[in-house]
Amino acid sequence: MTSFRFAVNVTPKPGILDPAGRAVEGSLGHLGIEGVQDVRIGRRAELTVEATEVTVARAVVERMASELLSNPLIEVFEIESIAGASSATDSQAGAD
Amino acid sequence: MPVRVGVVVFPGSNCDRDTVRALDLVGAEPVVLWHEQASLDSVAAVVLPGGFAYGDYVRAGVIARFSPVMRSVAEFAGRGGLVLGICNGFQVLAESGLVPGALLRNASLRFVGHEVAIAPVRSDTAFTRGLEIGRGLRMPVAHGEGRFYADAVTLDALERDGQVLFRYVDPAGMPADPDHLANPNGSLRAIAGVMNAAGNVAGLMPHPERAAEVILGSDEGFGIIRSLVESAAQAVGQGPAVIGTGAR
Numbered sequence: 001m002t003s004f005r006f007a008v009n010v011t012p013k014p015g016i017l018d019p020a021g022r023a024v025e026g027s028l029g030h031l032g033i034e035g036v037q038d039v040r041i042g043r044r045a046e047l048t049v050e051a052t053e054v055t056v057a058r059a060v061v062e063r064m065a066s067e068l069l070s071n072p073l074i075e076v077f078e079i080e081s082i083a084g085a086s087s088a089t090d091s092q093a094g095a096d
Numbered sequence: 097m098p099v100r101v102g103v104v105v106f107p108g109s110n111c112d113r114d115t116v117r118a119l120d121l122v123g124a125e126p127v128v129l130w131h132e133q134a135s136l137d138s139v140a141a142v143v144l145p146g147g148f149a150y151g152d153y154v155r156a157g158v159i160a161r162f163s164p165v166m167r168s169v170a171e172f173a174g175r176g177g178l179v180l181g182i183c184n185g186f187q188v189l190a191e192s193g194l195v196p197g198a199l200l201r202n203a204s205l206r207f208v209g210h211e212v213a214i215a216p217v218r219s220d221t222a223f224t225r226g227l228e229i230g231r232g233l234r235m236p237v238a239h240g241e242g243r244f245y246a247d248a249v250t251l252d253a254l255e256r257d258g259q260v261l262f263r264y265v266d267p268a269g270m271p272a273d274p275d276h277l278a279n280p281n282g283s284l285r286a287i288a289g290v291m292n293a294a295g296n297v298a299g300l301m302p303h304p305e306r307a308a309e310v311i312l313g314s315d316e317g318f319g320i321i322r323s324l325v326e327s328a329a330q331a332v333g334q335g336p337a338v339i340g341t342g343a344r
Contacts, residue, residue, distance in 0.1 A: 019202070
């Protein structure tokens with residue numbers, strides 16, 4: 001088995017009011033920042049999957065992302081591979 | 097024999113006792129169902145109460161959706177069983193896809209905890225029998241993620257098909273626009289409660305069980321609980337004779 005590290009980025013669907021993004025936008029003036037628009041606030045999950053190969057690992061993440069981490073009615077998600085608990089190492093030996 | 101109504105308890109539920117009390121007042125036999133149990137103990141209806149199941153992590157209701165009891169609730173609903181979700185219970189039902197729409201963060205970004213008025217849109221459903229269409233019922237809201245959302249096509253369909261059950265109304269009794277104070281969370285088309293197409297699963301954000309007797313400041317939520325119990329009694333052939341008056 002190999003460890004694969006992923007990040008799942010979840011953001012509000014285009015067109016859905018994002019009051020948190022709007023609040024951030026509204027506060028930028030206090031920071032003296034101008035010219036920033038369309039702030040959208042989402043959430044990000046990072047995780048490690050043990051699998052035989054990357055396509056299998058990615059399928060697991062896809063399912064997690066679509067069924068739990070995001071709600072397809074209101075959110076979209078993107079999956080990215082990230083470095084970290086790197087591939088290639090056999091993770092049987094407990095780290096830490 | 098009083099009709100048995102299940103009250104599901106998730107880790108973080110906090111309106112389960114209020115719901116049990118309200119069911120008692122109506123004359124039902126409340127049956128507490130722990131979320132890890134798969135059996136619904138032969139209840140005639142299920143209430144998912146308010147609270148903060150699993151701390152509302154990720155999105156309110158989504159983690160509770162995967163509790164063992166929810167598989168049984170979904171099967172029960174699929175067979176036509178009556179299910180009512182209140183507040184967090186509504187969020188769980190929406191995340192489960194058992195009722196349409198989603199509950200987003202309140203437009204104000206504030207947690208809202210105060211009294212609102214909601215008006216029944218229909219009086220011929222399992223959840224609104226005997227209620228007066230358009231008459232505001234006072235009861236509290238207590239939530240941070242209650243802004244009802246569905247896309248415009250879905251909203252039109254819900255209205256056309258009679259799936260909108262309750263609307264937030266202003267003091268004049270008119271549906272409260274998303275930016276009106278009487279609409280506590282910015283819900284689209286002032287929708288406070290909806291039901292599924294089959295009419296046996298419903299959710300609403302306000303708390304009828306917290307407005308079920310005068311000592312609570314309002315007993316105007318009582319009729320919703322009574323309607324559920326009467327409908328459940330009818331569904332299992334016990335007739336409405338078991339229904340209490342609420343006066344106690």
